[in-house]
Amino acid sequence: MRRIAAGLVGLAALMGAGGAMAQGARPDQLAFREIYKELVETNTTLSAGSCTEAAAKMGARLKAAGFADADIHLLTPADHPKEGSLVAVLKGSNPKAGAVLLLGHLDVVEARREDWTRDPFVLVEEDGYFYGRGTADMKGLDAIWVDTLIRLKQAKTPPKRTLKMALTCGEETAEAFNGANWHVQNHRELIAADFVLNEGGGGRLKADGTRDLLSVQVGEKAAQNYKLTVTNPGGHSSRPRPDNAIYQLAEALLKVRAHVFPTMLTETTRIGFEARAKHDDAVGRALKRLLADPADLEAARVASTDVNVNSILHTNCVTTRLDAGHANNALPQRATAVVNCRIIPGETVEGTRETLEKVIGDPQVKVETIPPVRPIAVSPPLDPAVVGPMRALAEKHFPGVALIPSMSSGATDGRYFGPAKIPVYGVPGIFGDPDGNGAHGLNERIRVRSLYDGRDYLFDLVKVYVGAK
Structure with a gap:
């Protein structure tokens, strides 16, 4: 639930002004767009969709990019056959350096075709925006994580630090089942990391459409x-x-x-x-x-x-x-x-x-x-080793925009990592409209340029954390 519904300081995943149409995109952006499109067009609602299908599709993309079967884990609870998840591991060259986990949820809030202007499960690019259920919350970030793993895997030199990714199900409907919690309880070694990069941060626009603030989420209600x-x-x-x-x-x-x-x-x-x-x-x-x-x-x-x-x-x-x-x-x-x-x-x-x-x-x-009683999220420390690169790269990608810590008013899967004592940070980088971009509502959207700019920022950020060239 992204967090896009965050407070002023608990900022939503928001985005910057402008819009780049597909025909003006770089080749690497078009490759990313195909990952994004496949995710948006795979229905992952609780009522009629399947996270298991979306996880399998992303696993297939990783395998095609050169990941070994042993590093692609498609996990589905026996009693929740449509709520499967994907965990992927890109091994670092230094096994003592620890790991970083990229976390995302595949499931989306329900969307009825008769209520929407466009089909919610068809990615539509129009007037500088991507439209569709999950475009903002949070298949854009999911696609960035998959794309990041692929690009780093195909680089000539492996990263020094191990990079993991967990795309789970049930964040939007945790009362039914929550995959992040299931992994922490049943597959903790697989998702163990020094820290987690998650949704919940972002950026905010001013009324005139210019960028105002960037936020790193370091806590949530x-x-x-x-x-x-x-x-x-x-x-x-x-x-x-x-x-x-x-x-x-x-x-x-x-x-x-x-x-x-x-x-x-x-x-x-x-x-x-x-x-x-x-x-x-x-x-x-x-x-x-x-x-x-x-x-x-x-x-x-x-x-x-x-x-x-x-x-x-x-x-x-x-x-x-x-x-x-x-x-x-x-x-x-x-x-x-x-x-x-x-x-x-x-x-x-x-x-x-x-x-x-x-x-x-x-x-x-x-x-x-009403059960379940969810764990209270543990606010992580403002670790300079984590926040420092965020701030330095923000100066490069978004000069003059202040980066501040935030507490999200919306809940994320980060709360389930408290018992595992793994700090979770909601990443900055994706700016959005002041109205929340229709997340959880009608005609959800995100600006094309914002998503592409956020992808560039987050790729550079992950490279710093894992020591990739």
């Missing part, structure tokens, strides 16, 4: 769902009674909507908010006050009017699903809702559930934590 339930004897609709399950649930949800969790500043968000506070506008001035006094409720209210700031200022809970009643002519016997919470580091899943109960203040509204 925890996603957790809660089920609210009200039950009632019900009865005939001709004999209404005051204790209606739907009304009772609706009142509880309005209380959830009105509640504002307290401001929680982390080391990462402080750095980002300090940058945003330099803007001489209402939000910038409010953030300046809030940095001095996190308990300033009025400053928090004004700062939260920026949806990006609000998304990482504190824990957020929002109702996402409703289900009630059993017949048009009957009083409801049951009403349920799902509340999705994005929990800020420092708070807990159970503590958030208790807060919801307290806010609702009605013992007849049952609040349950």
Whole structure:
């Protein structure tokens, strides 16, 4: 879930202005485009798609590029035949140098053809954009990882450090199955690395389309769902009674909507908010006050009017699903809702559930934590050996654009690597539109030039990490 839905400091994977049409692309970009096209046009939704098919296609590309069968691992859980994954290994010349893991998810959010302007599973290049489900979240980065392995494999000199890639399934529907978690629990040696490069970072455009900021993700909020339930004897609709399950649930949800969790500043968000506070506008001035006094409720209210700031200022809970009643002519016997919470580091899943109960203040509204309870992401250190090359190459590829650490408001598969004590960084490099590029929504898109520019930056970055020429 990419993260494209990140906060101002937890930036989405965003992109730069301009657009290069296919006919103006370099030969190496056209080769990359074919990988990208194959991924986008392979349906990997939970309902009708197959990550296993997409993983096999990428494995075939690696084999054609010279990878040995022993270095291509197509893994599929027996009870999830369509949710397979691909792990590939490019061995370094120095076995003592450790490894770097490129992580991506193959699955995408559902997309209905009747709702979209274009077929969501056909890559369309139009007016400087690539359109299609997964173009931004996150098959562009998946294609960059595959392309990077192929280019390094075909180089004359192998890298000094081992490079691994894991393309897994289930990031968007972790409640059904999550491949990254499955690998950490069952194939840890295969994906072991000194650090992981993942989605979650990116860049942001200004309103005029020029590049504003780059972000490296060094932390994320925890996603957790809660089920609210009200039950009632019900009865005939001709004999209404005051204790209606739907009304009772609706009142509880309005209380959830009105509640504002307290401001929680982390080391990462402080750095980002300090940058945003330099803007001489209402939000910038409010953030300046809030940095001095996190308990300033009025400053928090004004700062939260920026949806990006609000998304990482504190824990957020929002109702996402409703289900009630059993017949048009009957009083409801049951009403349920799902509340999705994005929990800020420092708070807990159970503590958030208790807060919801307290806010609702009605013992007849049952609040349950919906499994699975996901691990809380561990924020990695701002390691100069990792962040330094990101900053140096950003100066080369995107001169004058500041690089800042970020905390993502959206969850990624990075959270599953905490138990393995492997730090995860969301990479910068791909800039995007302020509206989030339609990720998880209709007519998802990404600018052609942005994807190509991000590919160039990320290839150079990986080369530095693995000591490739």
